[in-house]
Amino acid sequence: SVPASIASALSVGTRRGLLLKGGAVIEATAKASMVAFDKTGTLTAGRPVVTDVVPADETKDADAVVTLAASLEQGSSHPLAEAILQRAQEQGLALTRVSEAKAIAGHGVEARIDTRRAFVVSPRYATDLGVLPESLAASIAALEESGKTTVVVIDGDTATGLIALRDEPREDATAGVRALSAMGVRSVMLTGDNPRTAAAIADTIGLEYRAGLLPDDKVTMIREFTERERVMMVGDGINDAPALATAHVGVAMGSGTDVALETADGALLRNRVGDVAAMIGLARDTMANIR
Numbered sequence: 001s002v003p004a005s006i007a008s009a010l011s012v013g014t015r016r017g018l019l020l021k022g023g024a025v026i027e028a029t030a031k032a033s034m035v036a037f038d039k040t041g042t043l044t045a046g047r048p049v050v051t052d053v054v055p056a057d058e059t060k061d062a063d064a065v066v067t068l069a070a071s072l073e074q075g076s077s078h079p080l081a082e083a084i085l086q087r088a089q090e091q092g093l094a095l096t097r098v099s100e101a102k103a104i105a106g107h108g109v110e111a112r113i114d115t116r117r118a119f120v121v122s123p124r125y126a127t128d129l130g131v132l133p134e135s136l137a138a139s140i141a142a143l144e145e146s147g148k149t150t151v152v153v154i155d156g157d158t159a160t161g162l163i164a165l166r167d168e169p170r171e172d173a174t175a176g177v178r179a180l181s182a183m184g185v186r187s188v189m190l191t192g193d194n195p196r197t198a199a200a201i202a203d204t205i206g207l208e209y210r211a212g213l214l215p216d217d218k219v220t221m222i223r224e225f226t227e228r229e230r231v232m233m234v235g236d237g238i239n240d241a242p243a244l245a246t247a248h249v250g251v252a253m254g255s256g257t258d259v260a261l262e263t264a265d266g267a268l269l270r271n272r273v274g275d276v277a278a279m280i281g282l283a284r285d286t287m288a289n290i291r
């Protein structure tokens with residue numbers, strides 16, 4: 001019977017860490033023609049590490065760049081902030097007191113040191129502030145082309161330097177996307193990261209991407225996709241909750257799974273990209289048995 005098939009799919013899924021919230025979600029999952037993945041913490045492990053520190057000129061040193069950046073990031077729980085704080089701690093650097101620290105969504109953080117404003121932000125935002133020197137711009141392009149994310153550290157109206165970070169794709173990201181493709185499901189990566197870094201990571205994994213997206217842009221992008229495709233969105237559920245809600249099916253994966261379960265339609269408890277294909281496969285088999 002239909003209720004028995006659904007109940008069986010739900011319990012088989014639960015045993016494999018594939019949580020689906022009921023029959024309607026199974027039905028929508030079976031129809032998915034496209035998966036939109038958030039990048040950080042979903043396709044990647046979400047644990048970036050600092051790889052390079054580049055002072056803006058010879059009057060500045062790398063420790064000063066990390067000290068300032070870590071001081072500004074003290075109150076932030078962004079993965080990039082955690083990586084920068086980790087580096088400062090490893091090097092035994094003493095942090096400076098800052099005040100009025102606040103996040104600039106999709107761009108970085110800003111705070112006050114003495115009477116000066118200071119920032120750790122994306123190169124795009126640094127350009128908008130008019131404080132990105134040519135010397136750093138060339139380094140940034142090369143670092144981004146190798147798949148690293150760069151942030152610019154700014155004190156007052158001058159750049160102190162830049163920090164590059166790498167967040168590795170999850171081990172099974174390539175295989176997971178390939179499995180979807182073999183089922184006729186298209187995969188796209190959505191990210192707030194810059195287009196060069198996004199292209200390098202997307203090429204490594206082997207999927208389409210949309211870069212430079214602010215949190216609201218992700219929602220707009222999902223809405224556009226839903227006009228042409230049956231869309232499953234997979235994200236960490238913390239920053240992505242509105243995009244997850246906009247997709248036909250919103251699935252949480254990674255660090256935010258517990259929180260996200262309240263709003264998402266489903267969750268992947270084992271943090272495997274390959275489980276997205278497994279979830280769609282389970283839903284398809286279930287619907288085929290019912291018909």
Ligand code: ADP
Nearest residue numbers: 040076078081106107108120122151191192193
């Ligand atoms: P993603 O979509 O990959 O999760 P976010 O929207 O969180 O990216 O961030 C987009 C970009 O904004 C980052 O690549 C980085 O350049 C910058 N950024 C965001 N938060 C911070 C922060 N706390 N410190 C430094 N840079 C940040």
Ligand code: MG
Nearest residue numbers: 040192239240
């Ligand atoms: Mg994010």
